[in-house]
Amino acid sequence: MEEERKFDRHMLEILVCPLTHCQLAYDKEKQELISKAANLAYPIRDGVPIMLPDEARTVE
Amino acid sequence: MIENTHQDNTSFGYRTVTEQEKTGLVKEVFSSVSSKYDIMNDTMSFGIHRVWKDALVDWMAPKDKTSCLDLAGGTGDIAKRILKRNAGVDVHVVDLTPDMIFEGRNKIGLGSTNQPVSWIVGDGLQLPFKDNQFDYCTIGFGLRNFRNYTNALKEIYRVLKLGGRLLVLEFSNVPNESLRQLYDSYSFKVIPKLGGIIASDVDSYQYLVESIRKFPGQEELKELMAETGFENIRYRNLSFGVVAIHSGWKI
Numbered sequence: 570m571e572e573e574r575k576f577d578r579h580m581l582e583i584l585v586c587p588l589t590h591c592q593l594a595y596d597k598e599k600q601e602l603i604s605k606a607a608n609l610a611y612p613i614r615d616g617v618p619i620m621l622p623d624e625a626r627t628v629e
Numbered sequence: 630m631i632e633n634t635h636q637d638n639t640s641f642g643y644r645t646v647t648e649q650e651k652t653g654l655v656k657e658v659f660s661s662v663s664s665k666y667d668i669m670n671d672t673m674s675f676g677i678h679r680v681w682k683d684a685l686v687d688w689m690a691p692k693d694k695t696s697c698l699d700l701a702g703g704t705g706d707i708a709k710r711i712l713k714r715n716a717g718v719d720v721h722v723v724d725l726t727p728d729m730i731f732e733g734r735n736k737i738g739l740g741s742t743n744q745p746v747s748w749i750v751g752d753g754l755q756l757p758f759k760d761n762q763f764d765y766c767t768i769g770f771g772l773r774n775f776r777n778y779t780n781a782l783k784e785i786y787r788v789l790k791l792g793g794r795l796l797v798l799e800f801s802n803v804p805n806e807s808l809r810q811l812y813d814s815y816s817f818k819v820i821p822k823l824g825g826i827i828a829s830d831v832d833s834y835q836y837l838v839e840s841i842r843k844f845p846g847q848e849e850l851k852e853l854m855a856e857t858g859f860e861n862i863r864y865r866n867l868s869f870g871v872v873a874i875h876s877g878w879k880i
Contacts, residue, residue, distance in 0.1 A: 574734075580747050583721065583762065587755040617730055619750040620757035 574616030576600065586611075587620050603628065639776045642839030648776035652725070652752070655774045658833045659703065659726040665828035666704055666732065672827060673820055673834075678706075681872050682769055685798040686710040688865065688874055693717035695764035698788060700753050701771025703729025705737045707798075708746050711767070721747040721763075723756065753781050758788045765789075769798040773844045782857040789879045795859060801866065801873035802846035808869050816841070847873050 576595070584593055586604035593602040593611070601610040602618055609625035611618060619625075639648045646654065659666075670678045691697060691711055696719040699708050703724035711718050724730050730748050737746060751757050753775055766785045775781040785795055803809040816838040824834025845853060847864050850873075854862050859877030866873050 577745070577747065580749070583747070583759075584749070584757050585759050587751065587757040590759055614727065614750075615731070617727065617734070617748050617750055618757075619727065621725075621750060621752055622755070 576613045576616050576618065580618065584618060584620065588622055601626070637777070640840070640843045642836040642843065651776040654836075655776075656726050658836055659724075659774075660728045664728075664732065665830075666729070669824065669827055669834075672823055677868060678770075681798060681867050681874075682706050682710055684865070684867055685767065685769060685796055685874055686714050688876060689765060689767065689794070689796050691715045691718045691765060695719070696721070696762065697765040697767060698723060698756075698758070698763045698785075700766060700768045700785065701725070701774065702767070702769065703733050705733030705746070707767050707769045708733070709737055712746070718765075719747075721749060723749045723751040723753070725750070725752055754784055756784050756788050760787050761790045761793075762788050763790060764793050766793070766795045767798075768796075770800070772797055772799050773840050778845070778850075778853055779857065782854060782859070786857050786859065786879055791879060793879045795854070795875075795877050795879075797850070797854075797875040798872060799850070799875075800841040800844060801850075801870050803870045805869060812871060847875075850875055 581593060581595055585591060586593060586607050589604060589606040591604060591606040593604055596603055600613040603610050608628055609622060610628045611620055611625045637648045638645050639651050641651050641654050691714060693715060694717050697711055699720055699722045701724055702708055702722040703726060705722060708720045708722050711720055722733060727750050730750055734748050766789055772778060772781060803812050820838050821831045821835045825831040851862050851864060854875060854877045860880050862877040864873050864875040
């Protein structure tokens with residue numbers, strides 16, 4: 570249970586931005602889910618997407 | 630990011646706080662108790678919470694090749710039972726508290742089912758899903774902690790498919806006067822002490838017993854669900870009404 574978990578890409582089929590309900594782009598490098606419509610990057614922590622606007626990073 | 634321009638008040642146990650504050654406070658409670666959550670549940674309820682959760686999944690009777698959103702499902706207790714009953718259900722667990730999600734994922738990973746569950750940190754009032762996604766939504770002892778019950782129900786209604794079903798397991802009202810007195814004295818005198826001994830956290834369990842008293846009773850919750858648009862709403866009392874399961878459909 571100790572190893573870093575991977576984000577399951579299948580989750581992209583169901584997850585959307587909680588603010589705009591728009592699709593998300595997966596940034597594998599940064600481990601983030603990007604909402605272009607909201608200019609937010611939602612972090613993925615140990616394979617778990619953190620879909621909270623308050624904890625998302627603002628992107629241009 | 631998003632600022633609530635209006636500051637609606639809500640209850641945090643017996644305190645009145647803003648909705649924004651409640652979210653933070655609830656998160657603190659569950660981060661604080663996440664590692665002791667299971668043992669506390671067993672101790673406080675004499676293990677009966679397991680029977681209540683079984684009863685939820687029994688009534689749900691999930692069908693094959695369906696999807697379920699298990700809201701506030703952090704430690705995976707409901708998800709585990711759904712998969713045990715029918716491994717053909719796609720379960721998506723959403724919880725506001727990352728610590729609860731990590732606890733649940735570790736626990737289910739160690740269990741007998743290999744079925745993958747999606748684990749997502751999210752806010753029940755702002756779900757990261759499109760409309761009409763799920764065949765079921767389950768919430769076991771979660772709705773009480775939401776800052777606005779009506780908005781939470783509306784959001785659930787939005788993500789359920791047409792023909793989808795909501796099942797809410799939550800503390801409720803004990804109608805029998807003498808049983809209620811017994812239950813009250815146990816709740817207020819014993820539970821916070823147990824919280825102090827086992828989880829070193831009296832305040833979180835004081836919140837627990839207060840929030841239970843503030844939560845709508847059987848008929849009130851049924852009414853709230855009906856106002857949201859749910860139909861064919863029915864409920865079942867368990868353990869003399871200490872808890873109740875409400876079922877409603879989006880049709």
